[in-house]
Amino acid sequence: MQGYLHDLGLLRDRRFTLLLTARTISVLGSAFAPVALAFGILALPGADATTLSVVLTAEALPMVVFMLVGGVVADRFPRYRVMTVSEFMSALAFFALAAMMLSGWTPLPAMATAAACSGVAMAMMFPALTGIIPEVVPADRLQAGNALLGLGANSSRVAGAVLGGGTVVLFGGGWALAVSGLMFTVAGVLIAALRLTPGARDAAAGHSVLADLRDGWHEFRSRQWIWVVVAQFSVLVMALQAGHGVLGPLLAKESLGGPAAWSAFLAGEAVGTIVGVIVSLRVRPGRPILVGTLLCLPTALPYVLLGTGAPLWAIVAGAFMLGVCFDVFGVLWQTTMQREIPPESLSRVSSYDALGSMMFGPIGLMLAGPVANLVGTRAALLGCAALVVLSTLAALLAPGVRDLRAPDPVAESVPG
Template sequence: MHGFLRDLGLLRDRRFTLLLAARTISVLGTAFAPVALAFGILDLPGADATTLSVVLTAEALPMVLFMLVGGVIADRLPRHRVMMVSELVNALAFAALGVMLLSGWTPLPVMAAAAAVSGLATAVMYPALTGIIPEVVPADRLQTGNALLGLGANTSRVLGAVLGGATVTLVGGGWALAASAVLFAIGGVLIAALRMTRAERPAGERHSVLGDLRDGWREFSSRQWIWVVVAQFSIMVMAIQAGHGVLGPLIAKESLGGAPAWSAFLAGEAVGTIAGVAVSLRVRPRRPILVGVLLCLPSALPYVLLGLAAPLWAIVAAAFVLGVCFDVFGVLWQTTMQREVPAESLSRVSSYDALGSLMFGPIGLMLAGPVAHWAGTRTALLACGALVVLSTLAALLSPGVRNLRAPASTAAAEPVSG
């Protein structure tokens, strides 16, 4: 109990509390958006799946294409200002989408442009968020800070999925998107209230954008543990996107009872991410990356059980385990990056991390349907589980992954052996 009270003592820090509140409210806005956007667009006269696909693709492409540029911007400028502007731009983009749906003036190119602006803002936001945490949280409290931020974000994702659906049902997608815009704006105002001084964000030597990207790549590629785990996740995310996005819902529809069964799966995963916070607050492994990578092995369980036609309760339990493991991995990963990577390069390195980890995700979505048709949905799910296991075992061959140790001063009284 004393340890938990000490962890919660970080909430007495004004700047951390503002960052936590801003992040929690912003993620709530993000969680509102998918349901509001999907059903708001599909309810338009003449709209179909292709209409929705165009808008979602317009949002996703800038998010990927400008992630590296976002890292450069966040390493050059005060990160709290970058985050503030990103939040306010997101608010404007979603306000525009909401007004279009409410007014009935919904030309597809204009909706796609507004979605693209949101994707661009997100591409700049993510690297700045990773970099600002060590500026706000003391070095010996980084894992606690990351865990508490994760608790706020995970809780918002669960609430947003529920409240977003209810808002769409009661008042329509346009008003739900307007609610998202308000939440983003509140997040931006809270970030502005951090009032960090330029002295707290020392500027490094300025180069061209390409020069900054080369320097960031040098920092990224010189650390074996980073690029090996990013390579692992490029395969894992491809498998998980296929399993979560296409194959899992197919099996749920075919043999588990449809949407309620898949909702139970997602709810189990969401509850697991919240429970994972309690674990990540307490666990201080001597070898954080080794423990984090080992925690990826159980994430194959849901796909294996779906492929083996296990009962729904077992599949939901496996989804809960997946949520716990991914949350603890995320906290260990972020904390280690923030400790090991120089502050002036952290946002660029995190942008390479995000780009590398996510780049094969769309391929998984594209291949899932044809592979399920050719080999069968259950076989395809077993293949997803196998890819998760094989990519994880391959990462464990890396000495950098196995041997990187946390500073002795950060070890807890109850460390995980490693």
């Protein structure tokens, strides 16, 4: 218990509390989006799974293309400013999508353009977020800081899944997207209030973009555990994008009861991530990357259950397990990166991580609709589960994944 109280002491730090509050509100806004976009688009006249794939791909593709640029920008400029601009850009994108759906003017190119702006904003946000945490959190509390940020984010995902689904059912997808835009705006204002002092890393801003990218690539490729797990996630995320973005909502519409059922799935996953946070606050495995990679195996379970026609309660339980495993993995991964990567290169390495992990995501979104039409939604979901398992088993073959050890925990340990 004393260990948990020690970790919670971070909440007395003003800067951490601002970051935590902003991130929690931002994720609450984004949690409305999956249900609002999926069922808002599927409810449009003439829309089908391919229409949804096009819009989601339009969001995912720029996120991949601009991710490396986001890493360079976040290592050159004050990260809190990069995050502020990203939040406001997301707000504009979601306000635009909301206005289209509420007005009834929903041409596919316009919706895809707004979704693309959201993708660019996320490409700027992810590397800056990874890099800003060590600027705010003391080195001996990094895992606790990552876990608490995860707790706020995951609590928002629970609330967002429930409130987002309810808002779509009662008022429609347009109003849910408008709420998202408002929350991104509030998050941007809070991040702007951080006003962190620029560090020595900003002296590197005179380098060319290509030189910065080469330096970041060297840091990335010189560590086997990073590039192997990123390669694993390039396949795993492709499966997740297809399953979560298109196939799951499509199956929910076909046979599970529509938005309410898919909201239950997302809520089960989000509750699992909260439990995962509680576990990750205190778990200190000697081989964090090995443990994190092993935890990816159970994440195939919900797709197996969806694909085999299991009852909704079992599917939600599978989503809960996915949430627990992914959250513990995420905290272990982020903390290991923040400890092992030099601070001046952290955002760039994070951008290579995100780029590699998500580079096949748009392919999953593009193929999900056509594959579902070809082989059936359930068979496509079972294919997603197979990809998750095979990619994880392949990653476990790498010595760098199995052997990387955490530093001596004496500096972090407190009586429990």
